[in-house]
Amino acid sequence: MKVSRWSEKLFGTPIPDGVIITSFLFPLLYLVSFLVIPVFVMLATAFEYQGHISAHWFSSIFNSAYYFNPRHPDGYLAKTIIYGGKEVYHLYGLDFGVVINSILVSISVMFLTTILGTTFAFIMARYDFPGKNIMRILLFIPLLVTPFVNVVVVKKMFLPDGIINWIFYNHLHLFPKPIWIDGLIGVIVAQTITYYPIVYLNAYASFINIDPSLEEQAENLGSRGFHLFRTVTFPLALPGIMSGAILVGIFSLEDLAAPIVFQGSPIAKKLMSYQIYSSFVSGFAIGNPQMAALALVMLTLAIIMFLAVRWYVGLRQYAMLSKGGRWNPRVAKPKWWQALLIAFVVVPVLLITIFPQIGVLLLAFSKSWYGTWPSGFTLDNMKAIVTQPDIERVILNSLMYSTVAVLIIILLSLTSAYASNRFKKAKLAPIIDSLATIPIAVPGIVIAMSYFFFFSTVPPFKGSTLDPTNLLEFFPGAALILAYSIRRLPFAARSISAGLQQVHVSLEEAAMNLGAGRWKALTSVIIPMIYLNLFGGAMLSFVYCMSETSVGITLGSINSTWYPITAKMKELIIGAVGSANLAAALGVFLMAVQITAIVVANVITKQRYSFIGLT
């Protein structure tokens, strides 16, 4: 037998067997086919002008004041206007053009979520006070993903006659006049409320994982109070906080729910995600290469953010666990002024941030909602879930797409985790590892856009049922399943990868050494040992497939027979009056799915799975 040098380079072993080759090639080919190549097809479209390679479409973006207007912004941040015969304080936003608006919104949301998430995390990690357990449960509520409808509620909350003014203007008289949060500021507020749990979860984990002896040593040397926090605690937690914040920045960049809900004010449409989305909706503009160029700008920003935080966190992989010793969690009773702060600032903010999910419930169980409170209790919307054929249909569609996508995700994450964890010397290992995580940084609308170009121009897909321009035969389900399986892969891949790292390689080697082939070793030793991670990861992916938005409301909304849940929700929100209640019922259904999944995952795996709120 001959040793193959190239196989050692590629696969990390001179004699790869079928399992090894499959573990490398299946995720590699899948991700290259349905992520890398589509993006490159879109790239090619964006760089082509009249048959030549050209930056024309990019310069057309950056030369147009509509897209890029750094000097003379329109609009206003806030001013007093007359609304319904009364003076209200209107918070609106400055328009610097689509590209800069997106960046500014994303930065603002990162900043606000970091403050909110870090504060909540620090209080939960370090203080002990009555009602803390209730707060812990309440903090779980904003994690529930209810596409569109939670933003509808946020919008209602901040209307001049909304609940916020009802409390702070009408009753507490804290505001001099009613406020109305609208436009880009509305988008920022909605996204902040939606995404801050991501920072919270990351920051909380970071605070909990700081070795107490590091802080004790600082105290021992005379540091205390805010100085201690600023010099030791916060820097140690910063990598975790940063990765949460960057994730939020990317999600803000690609978010469609807030701009769509706030599209009543024209400035909310002037965001990159909305512009690309609207080219799908208006139909004739889908193939517009300018939109491909805009999608690339968005992708580039997201990837830069992603790589920057990876680089930054990689530099600061602190070894948190000290060797041996006591692990005394540093939990203290708040001082009197801290207690006041918690009671009168933190708790009210928390209540505001959980209200959207409660509002979705109210919306679902009411006939209408004008003014401050919903009116007319009804079960009709909830009943529609099981009685109204088009609603039933979208639920079944989503269940079907998500189930198939999760099966693919399990295969992909098993193979990619196995290849990249077990054959670290292989040249392909880091490539596969990156490919399995990068979808986090690829905006869904970019995937939708690249699939459009890819399936409508590249054989053998051109003219097939995957081609969205082939209107009569186009089957969105296939495209959605592909998009789901790519977009939600990182959740399961991370979970399974973490599991695999816990299984020492000698356990598998022992099996092979005793005569088991690699496949047998995999099924009899590895899978039984990681099935909890497998299960948890699969649940997580499933839940987020069910609530996937970007691809669902673009490629998925071409043919109403094949709508996923989110496409229907969007149609209901922007459609006829009163349908928002029906959309809320679907939101309640999604929340129920998520709660069930979390409870089942926690009960079965006896591990704490908490879900990150993604749309």
Place this chain on the structure above:
Amino acid sequence: MVDVRLENVVKEFDGVQAVKGINLHIKHGELFTLLGPSGCGKTTTLRMIAGLDYPTSGKIYFDDQEVTYLPSYERGAVLVFQNYALWPHMTVFDNVAYGLKIKKLPKDEIRKKVEWALELVKLKGFENRYPTQLSGGQQQRVAIARALVVEPKVLLLDEPLSNLDAKLRLEMRSEIRRIQRELGITVIYVTHDQEEAMAISDRIAVMNVGTVEQVGTPRDIYERPKTEFVASFMGKTNVIPAKVIAREGNRVTVEFENFRLDGLRYEGEKDDVVLVIRPERIKLHPVENAITIEGIVDLVEYYGFFTEVVGLFGERRIIARTISDKEVQGLRPTQPVKFYIDRDDIIVLPKQL
């Protein structure tokens, strides 16, 4: 049961040679030890024999069959891992039965063989326990039973005692020796503990930075080390740098500090040499054919069943070991002392380190 031969086996990791072309011949029924400090390539060598790593070049034979690139599962060279690698989700019975189930043996035969193996390692009655419910020593026995039950062509043990406490280590050491004798099986044993290697092995290969320095019986290696590394690695010993100043046939005169020692056996070419003298071969009373060196007492250390006297000879410390209490009575630091060494107990080796 097979002969295991390694021919010019080289293993590179990222362009660095961990094993630099070694040749070994392990005879069947032998307990053969690869001994060396960590990083010397002994575990890598063992893993190549097990088929868990493949050599970059060179060949491995089991009897006349070349197995260099035979996958581990077709090789029958069963390894007992340093961390035992027991599957935590399987009972003791299932762990031990695993290899037999792979071979698709009938159920009652599996049961019989597992019983036999557990009896052999004195773990009968533990079949339904899980590995986490066992002590370190018991886990180790399960690992050995799991390996033995498949009747391996060669049994490979990777630092099997390193995770056990001192008392258990002695116990398991003789246990492994007993089982090996009882079954007459070829065993390749890896350790960094020279005492363990000496006690258990038929033959030892001493390895250092990817090469084999010496192969021989424990007595050979202890008493006739071929290199400075082997001499210094095998137990506490005096290694004294010296210079050859005169030669007469295969006898030389060497000098260290201000001491001149003549009539020593040395066939090497280098004039820079080391003198290797085992502490227990240095006497505190006159003996025949002895060289006498005079110094002062630096330290007297009492170990219970022997005493060590550290003498200072110029700048050089030399350790003598005696079991006689009488000889060391009255020896105090700074007092003059005489060491007597039989010329044949001074091993002269070319300087290496």
